[in-house]
Structure formats: structure tokens, C-alpha cells
Amino acid sequence: MECYRIALSRTLGAVSFVGCGDLRISRATCDSRVVRPGDLFVAISGSTNDGRAFISDAIKRGAAAVLSEQPVPGLSIPQCVVPNSRAAYARLSMALRSNPASDLKIAGVTGTNGKTTVTWLLRAIIEASGAPAGLLGTIEYSDGVHSEPASLTTPDSDLLGHWFSRMRQNSVRYCATEISSHALDQRRCAALQLSAAAITNVTRDHLDYHTDAASYRRAKSLIGELLHEDAPLFLCIDDPGCRLLQPELLRPQNVIWYGTQNDAHLKATLLQSDPYGMQLSLGLRTGSVTVRTALTGKHNIQNLLAAAALAEQLEIPHEAIVAGLEGITAIPGRLERIDAGQPFHAFVDYAHTPDGLAECLRTVRSTTEGRVICVFGAGGNRDRDKRPLMAQAAEAADVVVVTSDNPRNERPGQIIEDICGGFSQLDKVIVCPDRAMAITRAVGQATAGDSVVIAGRGHERTQQIANRSICFDDRKVLRGALLRMMNTPQYILTPVSDSAPHEQIPA
Secondary structure, eight states, rough: OOOEEEEEEHHHHHHHHSSSSSOESSOOOOOGGOOOOOOHHHHHHSOOGGGGGHHHHHTTTOOOOOEEOOOTTSSSSSSSSSSSSHHHHHHHHTTTTOOOOGGGGEEEEEEEOOHHHHHHHHHHHHHTTTOOOEEESSEEOOOSEEEEOOOOSSSHHHOOOOHHHHHHHHTTOOEEEEEOOEEEEEEETOOOOEEEEOOOOOOOOHHHHOOOHHHHHHHHHHGGGGGGGOOEEEEEEEHHHHHHGGOOOOOOGGGEEEEETTTOOOOOOOEEEEEEEEEEEEEETTTTEEEEESSOOOHHHHHHHHHHHHHTTTTHHHHHHHHHHOOOOBTTTTTTTTSSSSSSEEEEEOOSSSSHHHHHHHHHHTOSSOOOOEEEOOTTTOOHHHHHHHHHHHHTHHHHHHSOOOOOOHHHHEEEEHHHTTTTTTTTEEEEESHEEEEEEEHOOOOOOOOEEEOOOOOOOOETTTEEEOOOOOHHHHHHHHHHHOOTTTTOOOOOOOGGGTSSSSS
């Protein structure tokens, strides 16, 4: 962390001090294991641990002061007491780097689905205008020059400050950032002031963390608190979840509705479509543009419009908006087409929610002459009630292969059994816990005119099994299966019998 020395009262505003009148610091951390002499230790309460339990360890390592939400009696070092330690840590992490984010125009995107697509499109638009762009999201973090694989959709507060500092060093003036519901709830972005924001949709996800739909919706609404006072919040009018969200917003008067419905402030109109793309008219605040895109599906009509609306708010000209949108041929793991010369379509998609999977299959169905074959699973140690709902969404396919996703510390067979409980009938369901074999089986089922969809993991390059992380990229596995089939004319897999899936699950 950069060594700017800051006063806490000036950085955090009206806070209370115990054992001192104010504090000046040059480094802060919320991890007692990395405390160095002179540091401020920030005691953050997490879902499993309370940071106050580690204050003694921080003091032993040389912490000069503690920041927490309640005074801790008996401490030998000064204390700073704040209403929200997470938000305070976010502001400190940025202030200790001399507030690099304040030098950028930042567009934030949240929503259950579509965040990655919108931010990637927005970055392409900014770059088409001749300016470098930063990007923070599910796939990668980029400072406008160099990029690295992402660890979280939204970095933690310290890492967020680090990346914005890198952007400033590279003279980057724009950043597109995904902001997850976890990050909003945990106030990781409290130090940001957004020039514009969009909420793509709010459907079911992360209820293992947020406990219920209302809490999840409230977390999403917090993006409105990060906006500059007059900055717009773009909400998708086509999404019922966004409509439910509006009453919870800090400044509902700043909402601009976008979508395909006639009462939208910004409306997208589909002019023409085929399996390889769409032509659209995008009605923006300062005029309409016509775009030919390689992306397909109603959800991408909404995503393209959201990216264009955000870009217009950032004062990017229409020519760059068109050039940027038309220049994107694919987004990693988002209905990404895998072509090895096979006589059918094959896609990898990140759809891992019931709504996301349903929309993915609707899109593929609309341009498929033959059957739709879907491979999917569900993550372990996550919202268990979502699993049968995933099965219900998958029933839109003609052949369904249920497999492992990221089982983490759950038994894959149990996850699959939970999924299978949601099917209304099992006659078109194949169970194959080994994901590589499941993908191979799906390819073996396909004939000319069909579409194969491998859903759930998208761009991910590793699979989480127990405490291990193994290399596994759906795109590479699918391409390998397709090449084997194309290079071996006799390569035919016998269709799996119609026996009940529960009988095929290993104990």
C-alpha cells in the first residue's frame, strides 16, 4: 500500500476516538497476520469471524491503533470507533493511495446476470473511442495496460484501491466495474463515486449468503448510494426484479428505464436476427444508432443497450458506441461458440441460476433447427433450494445431462440428487457425475442441426473439488470432444438408457 499519511477524522468524518484526539496513519489492514509495527488494525465482523477476536494478535505484532464499531475495554492502544468498519476500511484503502478513483469516470454494473457482458461491451466502446479503459469483473482485472485473472467479481477494498492506483499510473480515465451483491452488502466499494450505474436484472441467486430474496434485492439497491448526486441509474424495464427494486433506491428520481418495452426511456428494437447475430436499433438519450452484433438473444439486446447507455453517459460519441459494440464477436464463457467443424452448434455459457439457464436455452432454441442438448450441474456449499429450480429450467432442452459443477465440500452425488428432484419426468435425463465424460456424452448425442450447451462454469479454468482446485476449462474439454468426434468417423457413443438417474449416482 502506498505510504500517504492521513488523518482519520478528515478521512472518515464524524467518528469517535478512545485514548486520543485523532489518529494519523500510513497503513491499515484487516488481517492481523500481516500487521506491521505502526499499523492501524481494522476489526471487521465477517460471516464466520469477528475481527475483534484478533485484536490481541494485532497488538502483539505492533498495531498502533484499532478501528472497530464498538469500543473495546482494556486496550492499551488508541481506538477509533465508526458506524461501519467495512465502509471505513474501504475509504481508508483508497485514501492511503491519495484517492486514485476520484480521477476516473467509473461505471458500475450489478445484477444477477449480465454484469460481465455489459462491462466487456462498455470497455470495448471506450477503447473504440481511442481511450484506454480499466476493467474489474468476474473474468479479469485490468489497469488499461495489463490484466490478471480475477479472484472475486469485485475485489476486496485493499485490492480495489491497488487497481485504481494502477489505472491512475497508466493515465486511464474510464473504468467499467462489476459490483456484486456481496461487495455491496460488505461495503467494499464505499469509497467509489460512480458516474453512472446499471442494474441488469434481479432474480434468484446467492440466497446462501443473503438468506432471502428481499435481502438480496436490498443489497443490489445499494449501488444507488455510490452514484454522484445527479448521476443516472439505468434499470431494465423488462425485468420484474428491477421493478420491485425501485422503491428501495436512495434517489429513485435518477432512474432511467431501458429495455425492449414501449414505455422504456431507452428502447432497443430488434431489426433482424439469425444464428450468427442480430441487427438492432438502440434508442439513446441523444439519438438512435443501428448496430450489427455477433451476440444473440433477448438478454443480449438488453446488455447491448445497457452498455450503450452507460457509454453515452460517459460522453462517448455514438460512432465509438457502434464501433465498440460491433467489434465484440464473443465474450469468454458467455454463449461462447466452440467450432471444430462439427455439423451442429456448440456453446459454453456461464448460466448458473435458474433464470440464467432458462434464458440461455430460450436463446439457443430460437436459432436451432434440431434438438437442444444441455449439460449442467450446481455448485456445492451454495443455495441448495436453487437446485431443483435449475432442473425445471433445463427441461426446456430436449436432452439433459446432469453432472458436477464445482462440488466444493459436498458429495457430487447428493448435489445431483437434489437437482433431479426438480424434474417432472426423467425420460430425457442422463446422469453423469464426471463432467468431462458428461460433455463427451452430450457431443455423442448430437447430430446435424442440433445445439449443445455446456452451462454453469463459462470462463472458469479450474474446478473446485473438496479442498482441491483442478485444471478444468469447459471450452477446452468441449473442443477436445468435438475434435475427437470429427477425426474419428466411427466415434459413436451408445445413448444412455432411460434408467432412473438416482440409480446411476455413485454412493
